[in-house]
Every structure is written in structure tokens, then in C-alpha cells.
Amino acid sequence: MEKQHNLSKNQKIIFDLIDKSHEPLKAYSILFNVQKKGINAPLQVYRALDKLVEIGKIHKIESRNAFIACQNSSCQISKATAFSICESCEKVSEISNTKLSKYLLNFTDEAGMKYSKYNLEFFGLCKKCKSKE
Amino acid sequence: MEKQHNLSKNQKIIFDLIDKSHEPLKAYSILFNVQKKGINAPLQVYRALDKLVEIGKIHKIESRNAFIACQNSSCQISKATAFSICESCEKVSEISNTKLSKYLLNFTDEAGMKYSKYNLEFFGLCKKCKSKE
DNA sequence: TAACACTATGTAATAATATAACATTTAAAA
DNA sequence: TTTTAAATGTTATATTATTACATAGTGTTA
Ligand SMILES: [Zn+2]
Ligand SMILES: [Zn+2]
Ligand SMILES: [Zn+2]
Ligand SMILES: [Zn+2]
Numbered sequence A, B: 001m002e003k004q005h006n007l008s009k010n011q012k013i014i015f016d017l018i019d020k021s022h023e024p025l026k027a028y029s030i031l032f033n034v035q036k037k038g039i040n041a042p043l044q045v046y047r048a049l050d051k052l053v054e055i056g057k058i059h060k061i062e063s064r065n066a067f068i069a070c071q072n073s074s075c076q077i078s079k080a081t082a083f084s085i086c087e088s089c090e091k092v093s094e095i096s097n098t099k100l101s102k103y104l105l106n107f108t109d110e111a112g113m114k115y116s117k118y119n120l121e122f123f124g125l126c127k128k129c130k131s132k133e
Numbered sequence C: 001t002a003a004c005a006c007t008a009t010g011t012a013a014t015a016a017t018a019t020a021a022c023a024t025t026t027a028a029a030a
Numbered sequence D: 001t002t003t004t005a006a007a008t009g010t011t012a013t014a015t016t017a018t019t020a021c022a023t024a025g026t027g028t029t030a
Helices: A009-020 A027-037 A042-054 A098-106 A127-132 B009-020 B027-037 B042-054 B098-106 B127-132
Strands: A058-061 A066-069 A080-086 A092-094 A117-124 B058-061 B066-069 B080-086 B092-094 B117-124
Touching: A009 A027, A009 A042, A009 A066, A027 A042, A042 A058, A042 A066, A058 A080, A066 A092, A080 A098, A098 A117, B009 B027, B009 B042, B009 B066, B027 B042, B042 B058, B042 B066, B058 B080, B066 B092, B080 B098, B098 B117
Parallel strands: A080 A117, B080 B117
Antiparallel strands: A058 A066, A080 A092, A117 B117, B058 B066, B080 B092
16 A cells, blocks of 8 residues: 555646646646646746655656656556657657566676666657558 | 777767766766867767767766766667666666676567667665665 | 644746757768 | 768757745644
8 A cells, every 4th residue: 555645736736737648748848838827937847746756656757858647556666667668759658567677676786786776768669650660 | 790980089089088987977077078178069069979879889877967988898789778876876887787688678568569779777875885874 | 822843835046958050171982 | 083971160049957045834743
């Protein structure tokens, strides 16, 4: 059972926008879209994003500086994330694969270190783009 | 046998700086450090960085917006990269592990897709920082 | 209730990261 | 040589993110 986080006003506005979106959203595009709701400054957006990332409701796609809602209700820890990114249409999907996450959380490096946190981004062509080639 | 890339003047200056460094370097820190060599503008740095990433001489640490020299002579393709990042001292090491890369390059997602390119960043505490806890 | 700690908000200014546009030069290939 | 591609130089600007400071709400506890 995960801890219940009651989102604040700004957090809820911004989460709802990201959650409704079918593509990753960038901070300033979010800002533009929530100005009618009274959020006027970048910092208001970044603060909400930081919190939402921290509690695992959204993830940052590092290679794109963009944010998507978590698709995996069990990953609200937000510490072991994997995504597939289409290099043609920029479609991003979260990968929820138990075997993969187990493998990576058990991975031991040369120095014998294990890591409880990782971010993995796969790149390629999505099905749709592949068929168009 | 990899293709030999003869670096241009700016590329060589910037690669040498990154290669000598014991930590990832950020673009504007690079700019500052090469101004005495006649490189004056951000774009000159970014162009060299883009090329060096493309040919696999350096990698970008996406979560840090910083660049390190490739430690793995066989990965000049620059398409399958893994790093460990210390969240305390920010030390970054490239992970060269055949089993890991084989596992990830063979990974098949729910839709049956395989990916020939990925970037993986592990986070934790390095040995030194762990012992200080 | 009052005092306190903690979280969130509002606002302005600015820092840090990255690209667009255009002119010129150099190097490699045909 | 002619042509093509790659690299450079320069200015301006776009995009992403944080610092600093003031204020307001929320929950806890004395
Ligand atoms: Zn998730
Ligand atoms: Zn696609
Ligand atoms: Zn490498
Ligand atoms: Zn460390």
C-alpha cells in the first residue's frame, strides 16, 4: 500500500494536464497551458513538477526534458524507471517489466555495487513508424 | 576495427579537455576553459560536443547535462551506454559489462520490439561516500 | 487557543543550457 | 579543377531551470 498523497491545488492542476496528455509535456508548454488557471510563473510549474516526480506520479524523460504521468501504479516510488522512445515520432511509453526491473535492481557492477535506483531509456522506431519506412 | 575519425581542431581541443577531466564537464564550463585557445562561443562548443557524441568519443550524462570521455574503447558506436552516478559526490563511471549490454540489446518489450540503442543511468552512493555514512 | 513547524504559493529577477541564422573557410572527393 | 561536405566564426535568441524573498495555508502540539 503506497502512501496517499493529497495533491495541492497547483500540483493537481499540473498533474491533470500531464495525465490527460498523450505525449510528454515540457515545462514551458505546461506553463502556457495552465495560465488560464492562474499559474503564471515557471517556478510554480517547476515546484509542482519536482513534487510530482518525488512522489512518483510523473516521470521526467531526461533525454527530452519532458514529463509523463506514471503508467504503472506500482512504481510510485519512482526509483526504477524504463521507457521506450521513438526517434521518429517521439512517442514515449513507460515499460513495466518485472523481469527487467529485477534484473537491473540485482545488477552488480565491477566493484560489487548494487543500485536501488535507475533510469533506462530505450531508443528506436515505434511500430507505426517502422511500418512507414 | 572502428572507423578512424580525425578530429578537427575544435573537436580535439574539447575532447582533450574532457578526456583529461576526472569528472563530467558541462558545456559552459568547457567554454570557459577553452577560451584561451580561441573558442569563444557556445555554439562552437556544442558543435564539437555533438560530433564527439555522434562518433562515440564522449557520452552525455543526460540527468546531469554533462559530458565524459568514453572509457570503453569498444563502444565507439555510442548506442548502448550505462553509467553509475553517485548521488552524493556526483562521481560518474561508465559501466562496461557485456552481460548487461547483451541483456538490454536482447530485451523485448510487450509489443515484441527490440532496441539497438539505450542509455542507462544507475544512481546510488559510491564506495567512498558509502563508507562515510 | 497560541506557538510552532512544515508545506505550499506568489512574484520578480536571473542563471544555465541550447539552438537559429547567416557568412566564411577548410578538407575531401569526383 | 570543380564540386561537395564538413567545420568554423559570429551575433542573436530560444529554452530550461534556479535564487531570493515575501506571504499564506495546514497540521501538530503545548
Ligand atoms: Zn512509473
Ligand atoms: Zn514513432
Ligand atoms: Zn563508452
Ligand atoms: Zn560518492
